Amino acid sequence: MKVNLKIWRQKNANTEGKMMDYTVDTVNPHMSFLEMLDVLNEQLVNKGEVPVAFDHDCREGICGACSLHINGRPHGPSHATTTCQLYMRHFKDGETIYIEPWRAKSFPIIKDLVVDRSAFDRIIAAGGYVSVNTGQAQDANNIPVDKALAEKAMDSAACIGCGACVAACPNSSAMLFVSAKISQLAMFPQGQAERDMRAQNMVNQMDEEGFGNCASIGACEAECPKEITLANIARMNREYIRSTIIDE
Secondary structure: OOEEEEEEEOOOOOOOOEEEEEEEOOOOOOOEHHHHHHHHHHHHHHOOOOOOOOOOOOOOOOOOOOOOEEOOEEOOOOOOOOHHHOEHHHOOOOOEEEEEOOOOOOOOEEEOOEEOOHHHHHHHHHHOOOOOOOOOOOOOOOOOOOHHHHHHHHHHHOOOOOOHHHHHOOOOEOHHHHHHHHHHHHOOHHHOOOHHHHHHHHHHHHHHOOOEOOOOOOHHHHHOOOOOOOHHHHHHHHHHHHHHHHHO
């Protein structure tokens, strides 16, 4: 099959970028989207041109590195799918595909389709961990955890930090990501010691990074490849309010 590609090309954050036209006419429908980009880059290298820079790592849908905006949607048209698990059979022969980087001030472009998502790392460093000394590993079932609560915590922990929520949100809000990381620790016994400090520090760091506020539009939940729900944002708001009351 043949596809026409319109790809955002930008040398670095300090230069202007623009959409460039490319054609790949040797696409196998069973290729993943990233494999198709590999074919394009091989063509460009053979012509002596600069290949398109894009981020990727595991190619198994678990790392979140493959952050591409495809035809106006983070990670493309398939529901609950990362770009690396999106296959070319989901596109039509001869179709024109628009490929862009995440569009958010807090995710500055490094080159072409690669953005700097270290803002997420700084939010995690602000409190997304358990630092208290818990001693040796506990015996199984030594610390009872309610099954329903454990399932909610694990659902929140499924967040891979790809940034699709930020890219989908018209306000470039990171609240779905931050709330998932706060939630997964707030619901386990090991996370209680730093519960209040964690909520304040992570929310404050999120604001410092320049992410927008949540307007409850729901685009983040709709585009999340791991189906993280808006219930996490409500929980984060409760955690933050609780922490300010206790702090006073």
